[in-house]
Amino acid sequence: MKELEKDSAIKWTEKNLPDLSGKTIIITGANSGTGLSATKFMASKGATIIMACRNPQKAKDAMQSIKTENPAAKLDFIHLDLGDLTSAKKFADAFKEKYASLDILINNAGVAQTPDMKTKDGFELQMGINHLGHFALTSYLVEHLANTKNSRIAVVGSMNGEQGKMHFDNLFFEGNYDAMQAYNQSKLATHLFAYELGKRFENAGIGVEVLAANPGFIKTNILKENAYTTRSFGFKLMFGIAEALLAMSPDQGSLPIMRAATDQTLKNGDFVSPMKTGGMRGLPKLVTLTNPDFNDENAKRLWEMSEELTGVKYEI
Numbered sequence: 001m002k003e004l005e006k007d008s009a010i011k012w013t014e015k016n017l018p019d020l021s022g023k024t025i026i027i028t029g030a031n032s033g034t035g036l037s038a039t040k041f042m043a044s045k046g047a048t049i050i051m052a053c054r055n056p057q058k059a060k061d062a063m064q065s066i067k068t069e070n071p072a073a074k075l076d077f078i079h080l081d082l083g084d085l086t087s088a089k090k091f092a093d094a095f096k097e098k099y100a101s102l103d104i105l106i107n108n109a110g111v112a113q114t115p116d117m118k119t120k121d122g123f124e125l126q127m128g129i130n131h132l133g134h135f136a137l138t139s140y141l142v143e144h145l146a147n148t149k150n151s152r153i154a155v156v157g158s159m160n161g162e163q164g165k166m167h168f169d170n171l172f173f174e175g176n177y178d179a180m181q182a183y184n185q186s187k188l189a190t191h192l193f194a195y196e197l198g199k200r201f202e203n204a205g206i207g208v209e210v211l212a213a214n215p216g217f218i219k220t221n222i223l224k225e226n227a228y229t230t231r232s233f234g235f236k237l238m239f240g241i242a243e244a245l246l247a248m249s250p251d252q253g254s255l256p257i258m259r260a261a262t263d264q265t266l267k268n269g270d271f272v273s274p275m276k277t278g279g280m281r282g283l284p285k286l287v288t289l290t291n292p293d294f295n296d297e298n299a300k301r302l303w304e305m306s307e308e309l310t311g312v313k314y315e316i
């Protein structure tokens, strides 16, 4: 990743969040980690947050934890399992029945370095949840976003997207599964999706902006829930040391996401990330991916493949 010069002096924190009164915001994976922190901060600015979570009890507990600190927080929960395309459609239908507009969609939920597992629709888990589930979900919400003035989508990618390679001939690593490569590919896919969607909106004259964010290296549940359970003692020890030395808090990790979602000095296609220690630490800066697999051809090819796999057709 390369920091863009013009942005080098900016120090963006939650204090830079604008007033969000009257705004409707969906955050996927809002019950934990960076999604929970973003929910807390954005609710404190007056927004109504729809917490799109797969586990109702965890969502309820998360909601309660925010309400204890901020009883006025406007929070709603609608069930969403991104590993099930039917659930993505049901979520969108339930949302649209209740809300007339959508100002910000934050595609934050994710899994990392999982064992070789499949979603309900038969997709490799990381590509299925991190990219294909969000690809389908977003398509169902496009009309609401397009009908809301100054609306935005912020997708949560990763510095791992920089290492990702697109394996179009074997997208799901059938027969040669590698958890890390599959995660890197799924995060590169997230960035390619954001880029292609933003370009398509622009070409169609639709004012929805799409930006990407990398939270950095953040101490959350993401590895503990998945990879951690199957890894050796040595891995856990090394990871524990790296986490203690380098990882930032979920509140810090929510900053690039919230900046991508709200900073009006940024524009369609921009990418926000910390820049210290290879994108792991620091305040959110305007950056660019330097991965050669992040290109127009791959963005278009992934889009077509994603439409085919999910059966979803975008009207743009």
Ligand SMILES: NC(=O)c1ccc[n+]([C@@H]2O[C@H](COP(=O)([O-])OP(=O)(O)OC[C@H]3O[C@@H](n4cnc5c(N)ncnc54)[C@H](OP(=O)(O)O)[C@@H]3O)[C@@H](O)[C@H]2O)c1
Pocket (backbone or CB within 6 Å): 028, 029, 030, 031, 032, 033, 034, 035, 052, 053, 054, 055, 058, 080, 081, 082, 083, 084, 108, 109, 110, 111, 112, 129, 156, 157, 158, 159, 214, 215, 216, 217, 218, 219, 220, 221, 222, 223, 225
């Ligand atoms: N932590 C890092 O160092 C790091 C670095 C770069 C990028 N990221 C990205 O940051 C995002 C947030 O992760 P995090 O670190 O905050 O981890 P986290 O604490 O584990 O949060 C992940 C969230 O995603 C939800 N989720 C997982 N599978 C889902 C599904 N099938 N349907 C709906 N929701 C689902 C989880 O729900 P449950 O609680 O029910 O599991 C949880 O709410 C992810 O996209 C991740 O790839 C994280």
